[in-house]
Amino acid sequence: MALSRRKWNNVIIIASVLMITILTLLDDKTSQLPDDAHPLFDDVSSLAQLQMNELWLNRGSSNWQCHPKVLNCQAWGEAWSKIQLSPLPDQQGLIESDTASRPKELLIVIASNEQAQPWSWYEKLGLLKSPANNWYLIPPSQREALSPVIKIGTTKNSGS
Incomplete structure (x- = not known):
């Protein structure tokens, strides 16, 4: 059964409207924070420093200071200082089943406090594990901003 040009146009229009509706609903659901999400830091216990491998973040007197490779220093600092988390039951089974997910320390x-606390960040899964082995879920709307934008190193070629 062949469709006429008009029927094909109608199919394309309906498919487009459905796709836009689905994407709008997904965006609405993922941009809102869950009801059980609470800030990790507050005015009394604010983020002073963060270190992830060789990259670091430090609250200066007026703004954030970062490793020279980090291009989005202010946005990265704000994202971590305003992070909200939802507590979760033990996630060890989920972590063991996803062998590709290695935590960032x-x-x-x-x-x-002034004392460094080691946390594990499962970036791919959106999970944080505290030093006390408590698990927290990072809302999808906040996950992307927690990764720094890094300057790619270039090597100088000697002319020939």
């Missing part, structure tokens, strides 16, 4: 220094 974070050292977090809170202003009121």
Whole structure:
């Protein structure tokens, strides 16, 4: 059964409207924070420093200071200082089933404590594990901003 040009146009229009509707609903659901999400840092216990591998972040007197390779220093600092998390039950089974997910080790220094705390960040899964082995889910709307934009190193070629 062949469709006329008009019927094909109608099929394309309906498919486009359905796709836009689905994408709008997904965006609405993922941009909102869950009801059980709470800030990790507050005014009393604010983020003072964060270190992820060789990259670091430090709260200066007026703005954030970062490793020279980090291009989005202010946005990266704001994302981490305003992070909200939802507590989760133990996620060890989920982590073991996803062998491709390796945690990034974070050292977090809170202003009121001054002692570095080692956290594990499962970036791909959106999970944080505290030093006390508590698990937290990072809302999808906040995950992208938590990764720094890094300057790619260039090598100078000697002319020939």
